[in-house]
Amino acid sequence: MDLTIDEGDSVAIVGASGSGKTTLLGLLAGLDLPSRGAITLAGQRLDALDEEARAALRAREVGFVFQSFHLLPSLTAEENVALPLELAGREDPARVREVLQAVGLEPRRRHYPRQLSGGEQQRVALARAFVGRPRILFADEPTGNLDQATGQHVSELLFEMNRGNRTTLVLVTHDLELARRCRHVYRLDGGRLHAFAAGPRA
Ligand SMILES: Nc1ncnc2c1ncn2[C@@H]1O[C@H](COP(=O)(O)OP(=O)(O)OP(=O)(O)O)[C@@H](O)[C@H]1O
């Protein structure tokens, strides 16, 4: 496949279960390296960087919401959200509170992941992904476990970041309504991307 995503763009990737959406997202974000081909992220060829340099690039530019959340079980919601800032050496408790509030989890900030519902864990994962105001946000099924109202609220947050901060959004979703709010929609099928729809609807 040959895919270019412009800065500030919003892209949705849809496709059947097992078609490779999560794999593709991991490659684009530099979590994984392709066996063939090249990927450039924020102006850097990923294959030219070693593991450490890729981790540094991710910490600086990328927010990632995993399909399975990947929260650290021994840390509270608040500590999970604060982690990227701590790792980057820019602790900011006020910002942590602000994003927890934005996802409606401020009252549960001292709870551990096992004490939170799936949808609540998903919102912690979202808060952790955008706490550092990343330039690019990758989100794998960000509304997959949420009821309609909460899902709506979370999509608003994503598109606010996209419009307000010009955060580039790359979403994997089964939710066609969410996908259609993106400027570009691609369907992954047979290892290829097919343009599905185009036009700003957000
Ligand atoms: N670590 C791995 N080792 C071997 N095969 C894998 C691995 N991870 C994923 N796969 C396989 O690669 C294919 C694509 O998986 P992927 O998780 O990218 O699909 P997906 O489109 O995200 O599916 P879903 O919608 O169910 O999340 C699947 O057939 C899966 O079984």
Ligand SMILES: [Mg+2]
């Ligand atoms: Mg997946």
